Amino acid sequence: MRLLASFFCAFFLLTASAAPEVQAAQNKRPAAVKKVNTTKTAKAPAKKAASAKKASKGKKNVAAARKTTKKVSSSASRKFASSKHYAKKKKTYARRHVRGPSYAQLMGLRGSSDPLALSTTAVLAYDMENDQILYEKNADTSLPIASITKLMTALVIVESGVDLDQKFAVTTEDFVKSSARSKLRKGMVLSRKQALHLALMSSDNRAAHFLARTFPGGKAKFISEMNAKAVLLAMDDSVFYDSIGLNNGNKCSALDLSHLIAAAAEHDVIRDLSTTPEASFSVGKRYVVSRTTNSFVANDNWDIELQKTGLTTAAGYCMVMQTNISGRPVAMIFLDAPNKAARNHDIQKLHDWLTNGKMLETASLN
Template identity: 65%
Template sequence: MRTWASFFCSVFLAFSLALSPTADAAPQKSKATATKTVKKKSAKAVKTKKVSAKKNVRKKAVVAASNKSVRKTAGKTTTSRKFAASKKVSKKRYAVRKVRGPSYAQLHGLRGSSDPLGLQTTAVLAYDMDSNEVLYEKNADERLPIASITKLMTALVIVESGVSLDEKFKVTKEDFVRSSARSKLRNGMYLSRKQALHLALMSSDNRAAHFLARTFPGGKARFIRDMNTKAAMIGMFDSVFYDSIGLNNENKSSALDLSRLLASAGEYDLIRELSTTPMAQIPVGRRLVTSRTTNSFVANDNWDVSLQKTGLTTAAGYCLAMETEIGGKTVAIIFLDSPNKAARNQDAEKLKAWLSGQFMTASASEDSN
């Protein structure tokens, strides 16, 4: 019995020993699995962190790029504004050149008409102011828009009205007439009638011409009536005026009528002086307004201009009325509807050369007799 009991004890002991390593291994395996799981979780967390970090980096990069772009754009805008506001930048340089439409003479089939000298100007007159003789003419009796030559009549009405030329008035927004031509006058300035007259005749300032009519006793309506009354008095029967400036294209006259206007305006030394100043600095308040003549012949040594006025609108073309000395004679030269300034000046030079030749021929003929 003891022998079997010992046998069974030995077997049980051996079986227990065989099972004990398996029991110890199970916890080790479980521990290893847990470690592996922890490592996986840690790796995943690290990976997640890295992805998040990359996303954050990308976001920051996008935001930084966006901010840089905004700053860059803002900088460009600021620079552009400074550039546009800079006085050194000429607006003319970037201005789109406007193409002028057909003139009144073109629409009525007058431009391009021929004459012995081949002048490009539609209506031309050369008139001897001493003998009242027509020296040369082309469509001189045609009634055409006269643009700023109107201002000669404005000056004549002001001077003959007896109003005080030293009386000062304030420039207002009402004087800001719609025009592509520039003006030196600004809202709130104070200037005298004489100063306004100077600007109107010398540099053809439209605001100055409007200022003269607005401040006239009785206002603009009375001033325009006086202009038309004066025109009738001096025999300008083909002429009519609707404003003091010449921007109204219904202001019309003929070259022959304008020779009469030159003769009447020329009776006043003040009009002669103010219209033929090459350049002047006019004190207006605390400012000095610098203006120049619109007529290049005034400062030209080859010409002796004693009275003048230029004009330009699309309907009128380039116009000129002036009194000058040619061959010892006082001659009125009137051009209406020249196609451009260069053509107008070329025609003037050509007409002057022709008249000089005529005067020399006439003089030689008289000497031989």
């Protein structure tokens, strides 16, 4: 019995001494947890690699998507460029304006022969002092005269006795349909003399219309006065329908125009305004600067007393002048030249011929 009690007592003591060791073992459990965490940490690089791989794949997909989008966009751009709603910007180059046939050309007159082989259809050189024809080519044929008309406009204005200093405002009615540019704008206030200057020097169409519109009695009365003046000057093959020359019905022969030049040259104001190389004057709050359309005016080899140029498709390139050759006044008329260069070449050629021979010959006869 005592032996059994001793056994239980010893067992109890062993159990009590083993309790701290169990407790210590339990306190070491975090090491096991740490092991588990270590396992998870070991798996993290694999997860990171997988994430990096996925990110890389995502970048490739984005790049591919961008490439596809760019391709589609490029394709769409080409498709849009080929559509009728898109006009590709092209380089533009100045093109020479090709005019239709002139009135004289339709009549079969252009190309007519003459001693100097001039390309201008109708030509006349007239000695105004001796009342003598020095050179002529189709001079009695009535042809459109374009802005040579403005010479008759100037003559009617000056001889009518209207106040040249009287001022009027430019209106939209003066904006005649024309490819030629004008210095005049709506609302500008200018005098008749200023308008006359622009009409004769730079062949301003609005200025010529301004003169007829502001004439006492209006445009209809002014055109009537133009035709009446033509009758008084024995311009039998002439007729006028406007004050500008845009109406192709305005026609004269070169012989008729020699009478007009003689009458216009009697007025200092017409001679001075038509032969000004360049002028500037104030029109209201603005300054208008204008230049002559005749390159011979500034040429020192020429002594020009009066001039006027003209150009329309029907009339071709035209010019009339009164110039002094060998000390005598000569009217020179050129109607329907094929181009400006040909017209100027013919004018110089006839001038040289008169200077070197014909004028000396006629002077000796007189």
